[in-house]
Amino acid sequence: MGKFNSLAGKIADKQTQIVLFSSTAIALYGYDQGMMSLINTNYSYLGTMGIAEESPVVGVIVSVYYLGCAVGAVLGSRYADAKGRKKGIFACLATASLGNLLMFVAGMGGASQRAALTLMMVGRIVMGLGVGGIDAVVPVYSSELSEDDARGTALAQEFQANIFGLNMAFIINVAVTHTLGKWNQWAWRIPIIVMQVYPALLFAGASLLPETPRWCVLHEQNEQAKQSIKRVFGEDEVEDRINELVEAHKKEEEEGTTSYADMIWPSGSQFHPTVVTVMGQVNQALTGYGAVSVYGPQIFELLGFGVTTAEFITLGNYVFYFGMMTVAWILIDRLGRRRLMIQGAFWLAISFALLTILGGLASNGEKLKIPLLATGIPGIIVLYLATSVFGIGWLVPPWLIPTEIYPSTARAQGAAISVIIWGLANFAVTLLTPIGFNNLEYWLFLVFAATNAFAGLWTYLYCPESGNRTFEENQDFFKEAAEKGSWRVSRVRDGEFRVLPDTEGIGDDEEADGEGQRNKKKDNGQGETTPLLGRTNTE
Template sequence: MAPLTSLRRYMNKQTEVVLFSSTAIALYGYDQGLMSLINTNFDYLQTMGLAESDPMVGVIVSVYYLGCAVGAVLASFFADAKGRRPGIFACLATASLGNLLMFIAGLWTSKGAMTLMLIGRTVMGLGVGGIDAVVPVYSSELSSDDARGTALAQEFQANVFGLNMAFAINLLLTNQLSKFNQWAWRLPIIIMQIYPIMLFAVSTRLPETPRWLVLHNKKDRAKKSLIRVFGEEGAQEQLDELITAHEKEQKDGMVSYSDMLFPSGPQFHPTVITVMGQINQALTGYGAVSVYGPQIFELLGFAVMTAEYLTMGNYLFYLIMMTFAWLLIDRMGRRWLLVHSAWLLALSFLILTLLGGLATNNTQLHISPLSAGIPGVIILYLATSTFGIGWLVPPWLIPTEIYPSSARAQGSAISVIIWGFANFAVTLLTPIGFNHLKYWLFLVFAVTNAFAGWWTWMYCPESGGRSFEENQDFFAEAGEKGRWKVKVVKGGEWLDMPEQGSDEEEGEGNKADDGGERQPLLGGLMRGSS
């Protein structure tokens, strides 16, 4: 009994929330790694009636992202109406159904196999897109101002774990069963069911966010939820703060999608930041690297099997280096990581263009393929880690920090929608780029990363270390100024993270006393545990 008692002592509510959210995010990562080797399985291609260079290979991969876009909208409405927790559960059930449809596609007959696979990918996208929209909101509403980035970065490290798990299972089964065996691609698909099963098993232990309960005038339930997390002491005080913040938002009026999507709307500016964050993340090219990893290494001159092992090594290094993401994001800030990572990625892809050219033309240049391939592996490993540290988390985190509570789920949904469409385009066009541009595809990514860094430096404010209300002050100041450049809004105050104990925090920024959201929900406990 002693070990069980000890486990229960450490498994408090905030730990359970992080573990649950991490497992849900790992489901998204698993799908990213799932299709890498399935796309090159000969039985899969034959069952779908496709050649390896057929554009439909990319369509099957990318249609998932369209499902994600639609799923984000549906899930945001559902989570706003029924709760964050029920929203997550509905999305898990949908993802599980889509996964099952993928598994049975062509199992008994190849007739209609590709159609069923497309349907399965789309349905699974609906579920995973919903998870991507709701889980960051759920997590952010249960984290303190100085721990929001750390919590989400830890959850996205689980995303990379899911990617590693999928690719490792794929690689193991491919080596054991061969690329001509149907179970080498079907088993990795159905094994994904472990994620929704685990999440459903612990679902009753999760709290609904008191912030959502207050938003829907369920004050008694909100207090019970706070007591469940904190105990009796301090619960009423935190409830009063949440009610005060909600009443202030009611005076300002509820936010609609038209307020967010049209230039005249009061939330249009944060929507542009959200949209461009996801577009720029897609432009880094790492949606393509995660799905088409082996093909990327083949461009550097490696044989198919070697490229697959190098991809596995890249994913493992990626997982380890993600530790720096949650160590740095609440210390250096979202903006600092985004800008510096984008420029490092641009330089990396520029070097990879040169190395890809040397590897492709090694015979004419009378050089060993390894003389370009080995440096290329090192650069690509470092570039992948740079993306994980700087670009994987902030585009998901920032939308949860810059909208008021009444628009947070919609903002997160818009984020997933743009992510879905942007990655649909990238994953659809990448195979075409392989076939026509070869190693010059690296140069395209060098240019797009340079653009992402420039745009972020110009227009993306630093949202870390501030309350939700303080972040909204940036947009109010920008509106008064009539300009969106960060360096000209209030003297560039939002260029960097505010210093701890600065005048901003102690003065106008300290809004916990007047009902602001400086201390969201699990604030004191999360700070103590980090």
């Protein structure tokens, strides 16, 4: 009974509800990835759309979704800025649900192949509009309702749900495919329509959650902000937090509003954080895991396995992926975003180099008289480990960093730019991957080894550590980089932003308490020092 009460109390906790809500929304993206991976090989689906299994159109249908995501990120973030983060999420959910329904009915009622293909394309784009908006707004919503030292953990837990969605879709796909067969239309329609469970759950739980206090203060709704703080953080926190938010808002008002032009032009005030945001998503795409998620079975076929075996090995990979995401939310606020990305890129480069060798041996196995298991088993191990490395090091940070480095007036736009680049980069990767498989075969792995090496090097040189710092402290990095005239992390404030603030790099204007926690301070104008906004001084 005690355990039940403890669980009930945990579920009733607003922080937990926010994570559960955001997790369910983020799971939509993962579900789509797992959903299309086996639909692409369903004979009824291919016949209904009038395309061959190796046709480039297969990749086009998958990839246009990402173009929809890019547009949806802009529309969703603008709506969320104007009407509220919650309302923005719900509008995006309704759009994604509509797109999913259009995909489900494509080709029904004796429609022609051209009509079916057109409706499927439209459905993919509309669903992309909704999911792109969700991916832009939910990380902002979650970040603005999390503590400074727990933002990474919260988002990593939500992205673990992303992998849950991927697993759910792939398991349903495998079950209906092997029960109904690849010639049955319901083997591809059922996985599509099951996605509707996510919007249904989210709409049902909508009334439990507040608007973010930062958005309320930004729109001069301070009383609503106080109610939100009370619901999420407790009544004792209301006065301190509302004063901090009002003070931060006044400072941002003095600096003026931020437009997209300020973010994308080199002379703009937010151009530097935008470059960091853009390169984070480009580098994530260059890791190659958008391709692995969507075309997993084909990759295992390159390693020499049959179609059915490859599907079950892919399922095992996704389940392992889900489990290893637990490590991501344990480490991200302890080791930092930057460290995880640099080390992740290094190990991914090695993994893909090994897969190139193993793929080559598997491709020439009969000529060299190498048994399948001699290349297949090591290939499975390497790809499983590479998947876990990606999940721990690269899945979350490119989404998290944009929510931490912009001022409130630009945070939603920054998240939107992040999704736009993610959409365009993954559009290119998912469109080119089938072509790469058909023309380069296992040499495609070597391309990914090189792109991972580039991603790691760029991150080491230019990406600051934003964990365990307030939003305002992270903005200081870009101001000081401009004063220094260099974007190299090692040259700004003696490289302090290379590490988490409580691990090393304590400067002259800082002091450490007995537990090694850095408590950075500022002058309050009266000759005294006070903790910076959002910090807790344990002295």
